[in-house]
Amino acid sequence: MIEISNLHKRFSKFVALHDVSLSIKRGSVTGIIGPNGSGKSTLIKCLLGLVNPTSGTITINGSVLDGACDYRQSIGYVPQIARFPQDLTGNEIIDIVKGLRKEPATLERELVERFDLRHELAKRTRALSGGTRQKLSMVLAGMYDPELLILDEPTAGLDPVSNIRLKQFIADHRDQKRTVLVTTHIMSDLDEMADEVVIIIDGRIRFAGPIRELKLQTGELRLEVAVARLLEREAA
Amino acid sequence: MTRRPPSYRAGQSDRQGGFFRHIAGVLTLVCLIIGSKSTVAAVITVQPGGAIQTLSEALLLAMPGDTVHVESGTYIESNLRVVKPLALIGNGWPVVDAAGRGPIFEVTAANVVISGFELRGVPVSFVKEHAAILLSETENCDIRDNRFVDNFFAVYLAHSKRCRIIRNSIVGSATELTSAGNGVHMWYCRDIAVQDNQIHGQRDGIYLEFVTHSTISGNDSSDNLRYGLHFMFSDSCRYEKNRFARNGAGVAVMYTSQVDMLENTFEDSWGGASYGLLLKDIRDSRVLGNVITRNSVGIYLEGSDRIVIEANQFHANGWAIKIMANCVGSKVTGNDFIDNSFQVATNSRQSFSEFDGNYWSTYHGYDLDRDGFGDMPYRPVSLYSLIVESEPATMVLIRSLLVDLLNLAERIMPTLTPEALADTKPRMKPIS
Amino acid sequence: MRLSLHIGWYAIRDVARNRWGLLYTAFFLVVTVGLFQLQAQSAKVAVSLMSICLFLIPLVSSLFGTIYFYNSREFVELVLTQPVNRRTVYFGMFCGLGASLVAGFILGVGLPYLFFMTISQEQLLSLLLLLAVGSFLTVIFLAISFLLATILDDRGKGLAAILGVWLFTALVYDGLVMLATMAFSDYPLETPLLIAVVTNPIDLARVTLLVQTDWAALMGYTGAVFNRFFGTSLGVSIAVVALCLWIVTPVLIGLRQFRHKDL
Numbered sequence: 001m002i003e004i005s006n007l008h009k010r011f012s013k014f015v016a017l018h019d020v021s022l023s024i025k026r027g028s029v030t031g032i033i034g035p036n037g038s039g040k041s042t043l044i045k046c047l048l049g050l051v052n053p054t055s056g057t058i059t060i061n062g063s064v065l066d067g068a069c070d071y072r073q074s075i076g077y078v079p080q081i082a083r084f085p086q087d088l089t090g091n092e093i094i095d096i097v098k099g100l101r102k103e104p105a106t107l108e109r110e111l112v113e114r115f116d117l118r119h120e121l122a123k124r125t126r127a128l129s130g131g132t133r134q135k136l137s138m139v140l141a142g143m144y145d146p147e148l149l150i151l152d153e154p155t156a157g158l159d160p161v162s163n164i165r166l167k168q169f170i171a172d173h174r175d176q177k178r179t180v181l182v183t184t185h186i187m188s189d190l191d192e193m194a195d196e197v198v199i200i201i202d203g204r205i206r207f208a209g210p211i212r213e214l215k216l217q218t219g220e221l222r223l224e225v226a227v228a229r230l231l232e233r234e235a236a
Numbered sequence: 237m238t239r240r241p242p243s244y245r246a247g248q249s250d251r252q253g254g255f256f257r258h259i260a261g262v263l264t265l266v267c268l269i270i271g272s273k274s275t276v277a278a279v280i281t282v283q284p285g286g287a288i289q290t291l292s293e294a295l296l297l298a299m300p301g302d303t304v305h306v307e308s309g310t311y312i313e314s315n316l317r318v319v320k321p322l323a324l325i326g327n328g329w330p331v332v333d334a335a336g337r338g339p340i341f342e343v344t345a346a347n348v349v350i351s352g353f354e355l356r357g358v359p360v361s362f363v364k365e366h367a368a369i370l371l372s373e374t375e376n377c378d379i380r381d382n383r384f385v386d387n388f389f390a391v392y393l394a395h396s397k398r399c400r401i402i403r404n405s406i407v408g409s410a411t412e413l414t415s416a417g418n419g420v421h422m423w424y425c426r427d428i429a430v431q432d433n434q435i436h437g438q439r440d441g442i443y444l445e446f447v448t449h450s451t452i453s454g455n456d457s458s459d460n461l462r463y464g465l466h467f468m469f470s471d472s473c474r475y476e477k478n479r480f481a482r483n484g485a486g487v488a489v490m491y492t493s494q495v496d497m498l499e500n501t502f503e504d505s506w507g508g509a510s511y512g513l514l515l516k517d518i519r520d521s522r523v524l525g526n527v528i529t530r531n532s533v534g535i536y537l538e539g540s541d542r543i544v545i546e547a548n549q550f551h552a553n554g555w556a557i558k559i560m561a562n563c564v565g566s567k568v569t570g571n572d573f574i575d576n577s578f579q580v581a582t583n584s585r586q587s588f589s590e591f592d593g594n595y596w597s598t599y600h601g602y603d604l605d606r607d608g609f610g611d612m613p614y615r616p617v618s619l620y621s622l623i624v625e626s627e628p629a630t631m632v633l634i635r636s637l638l639v640d641l642l643n644l645a646e647r648i649m650p651t652l653t654p655e656a657l658a659d660t661k662p663r664m665k666p667i668s
Numbered sequence: 669m670r671l672s673l674h675i676g677w678y679a680i681r682d683v684a685r686n687r688w689g690l691l692y693t694a695f696f697l698v699v700t701v702g703l704f705q706l707q708a709q710s711a712k713v714a715v716s717l718m719s720i721c722l723f724l725i726p727l728v729s730s731l732f733g734t735i736y737f738y739n740s741r742e743f744v745e746l747v748l749t750q751p752v753n754r755r756t757v758y759f760g761m762f763c764g765l766g767a768s769l770v771a772g773f774i775l776g777v778g779l780p781y782l783f784f785m786t787i788s789q790e791q792l793l794s795l796l797l798l799l800a801v802g803s804f805l806t807v808i809f810l811a812i813s814f815l816l817a818t819i820l821d822d823r824g825k826g827l828a829a830i831l832g833v834w835l836f837t838a839l840v841y842d843g844l845v846m847l848a849t850m851a852f853s854d855y856p857l858e859t860p861l862l863i864a865v866v867t868n869p870i871d872l873a874r875v876t877l878l879v880q881t882d883w884a885a886l887m888g889y890t891g892a893v894f895n896r897f898f899g900t901s902l903g904v905s906i907a908v909v910a911l912c913l914w915i916v917t918p919v920l921i922g923l924r925q926f927r928h929k930d931l
């Protein structure tokens with residue numbers, strides 16, 4: 001699904017990504033973890049075309065990223081903070097996205113129903129709670145039934161109800177054999193959701209593979225501890 | 237600029253027929269006597285295909301006091317001498333066309349009336365000042381209700397008095413100053429009334445030199461190449477209720493005293509040397525109740541003393557008034573100064589004139605005692621107008637923030653603008 | 669283009685409901701109504717309004733543009749994760765915001781005119797000229813502010829830069845021109861001055877409006893080039909072309925920068 005090879009990204013003096021090569025299988029749920037500023041957001045923005053790599057290539061769904069925009073048709077994206085033009089209503093936000101696409105938004109109605117958003121969508125987004133805005137984000141990301149779903153720190157600052165709903169959302173995609181990519185620094189979340197894990201520290205990939213394998217390697221049962229072990233070993 | 241006097245003198249060029257002239261003189265005398273005795277003057281009719289077909293014939297036949305009726309038609313004639321008191325009346329706009337051969341009427345007799353003609357085709361001459369109608373050394377003549385089309389000079393008065401030029405339409409097609417004549421030209425005259433004429437496309441619309449006690453009123457002198465009205469060495473004259481618009485250089489009044497300029501309209505004179513009203517070396521004159529609009533300079537005063545400028549409206553001019561420091565004792569009172577780019581400009585920090593009780597649209601003072609006059613004096617000369625005076629190119633910066641700030645600073649702390657030039661009683665509201 | 673208009677349309681709806689967008693309209697409304705109340709003659713209103721427009725439009729529209737651009741970062745991200753290219757998004761936002769501000773300005777100034785007076789043809793022309801030039805200024809400074817906000821990621825730097833640009837074009841530039849005119853007064857300055865005027869959008873707008881208010885004074889300056897510039901349609905043509913260039917250039921540079929920008 002995603003092939004990344006020798007990806008470098010440098011912001012003036014700061015190197016955000018250093019020789020990152022990564023392959024993500026179709027139908028997997030991959031968690032990207034790492035401390036703040038480790039480069040995971042940059043990596044995702046590279047995938048979305050928001051950040052231009054200094055060097056290296058990215059291939060998504062068979063097409064090499066070269067500035068063209070069509071490949072994004074198969075991507076749904078849930079940003080870290082769901083913020084929209086404050087004086088537009090939820091419906092209008094959905095209309096904006098629909099206006100930018102040719103194909104029908106097959107899952108729109110279903111998602112709106114599931115998140116119980118119907119009444120909220122008539123309000124301006126400034127009047128919506130953080131959780132509701134995230135639901136809107138998920139509708140936008142999911143309504144085209146994307147082959148690849150990318151979530152950037154989706155659990156940050158969510159109330160427990162929203163949190164559960166989000167995990168269900170991811171699980172649904174997995175069940176549909178969609179590819180999911182999610183960044184987080186809360187590892188307990190990943191334990192439940194992800195099959196694969198990528199650990200990035202200081203712009204370098206320290207581990208990439210099935211969570212099982214990481215646990216095996218470190219001999220720990222909890223992901224959190226397993227990661228800590230791995231890092232200790234690296235440092236040593 | 238000063239024109240030579242014309243060398244016309246009646247009959248002088250007619251050298252061959254001394255004898256006949258003598259006879260004619262006697263005849264004229266006889267006729268005069270008879271005419272004065274009989275109560276009814278004869279009427280002679282000139283008509284194409286009639287008994288008398290030309291004006292020259294009619295002029296020869298007519299007895300003093302006769303009326304010559306000219307029926308409509310085109311008469312190619314020129315150098316018509318009017319030496320008897322006659323009334324020449326056109327019916328149905330007969331056209332007298334000089335066809336480029338010379339002047340049309342040369343009037344040397346008194347009490348002549350010329351009315352109802354269309355006169356055209358008097359040629360440009362660089363030697364003689366050919367006119368459609370010349371009044372020379374005469375008096376009490378009436379030139380009224382004629383049309384003058386494409387003539388060098390239209391009406392030319394020399395050494396004449398008590399004449400009236402009324403309701404004529406004078407349209408020239410002059411394009412170059414050197415080959416254009418004036419509309420109504422007066423030289424050494426007195427007691428002339430120039431009234432209700434329309435004058436366009438000449439060099440100067442109305443020209444006065446050494447003329448006294450005359451009145452120019454109700455005329456529209458517009459679109460002339462140089463001045464709408466050109467006024468020199470002509471004391472004790474008055475011009476009122478005229479309109480002067482789009483003349484090349486506006487109106488000029490020079491070297492004169494005791495002129496009354498009342499209720500005229502001066503409009504749209506644009507250009508580096510264009511003035512609504514140019515006053516140069518004028519004394520003891522009054523400029524009252526005029527409307528002065530959209531001229532590059534509304535009134536320009538140079539070397540002019542004791543001028544009263546009162547109750548005029550200055551509107552949307554480049555400079556409402558430019559007053560040079562060599563003007564002494566003038567009074568500018570009770571005028572409206574509205575939306576002029578510059579209200580007053582001068583070339584010195586000194587001022588020998590008085591500004592009082594005017595309305596200035598740029599005055600921002602207040603009137604706490606509610607007497608209708610601002611409590612703080614207004615200085616109409618802005619710093620920027622001084623800058624433009626010394627560096628005309630800075631004109632491009634007009635109405636910029638920079639200029640506003642400079643003017644504001646100078647208003648708060650005057651250092652360069654003439655301190656004496658201030659209106660101590662600026663009005664809060666326009667007068668008209 | 670269709671997608672740009674689509675995005676622009678929603679930007680318009682956003683601004684139309686936005687407090688600041690409404691304030692922008694209300695501001696011109698209040699100023700114009702105030703001028704009408706204070707001053708009896710409409711000609712004077714036009715002149716005061718001209719000064720206010722030349723002073724405030726660049727300031728307000730560029731500040732508005734900068735803030736809007738920084739504030740819509742998330743929106744831009746949202747849209748850019750869809751299959752649209754960046755040019756479309758940038759252009760769409762620019763058009764939408766531009767149209768909103770222009771409409772706000774035109775409504776704010778135009779409505780009081782319609783309300784307070786029966787307009788003669790001459791006044792209508794001068795009002796239309798003011799509205800046209802004001803709209804140009806709005807869009808020009810919006811384009812510049814978008815460009816600066818694109819180049820400078822830091823909000824504070826962006827605002828400082830746009831204020832700097834405003835101060836320079838509104839005041840400092842003219843000061844330099846005046847000093848230069850005095851310093852080089854022995855040389856023929858007409859052409860360089862006209863070029864200087866055309867190179868600064870505020871001066872350019874001002875000079876275009878001068879034809880209405882101060883033509884008599886401008887014609888009083890004896891200079892052949894000058895008179896031809898202001899006295900014929902040549903000047904207007906040059907001014908219009910220059911105004912357009914002042915929109916197109918920053919937009920094109922902005923588009924280029926935006927295409928290669930990391931968001």
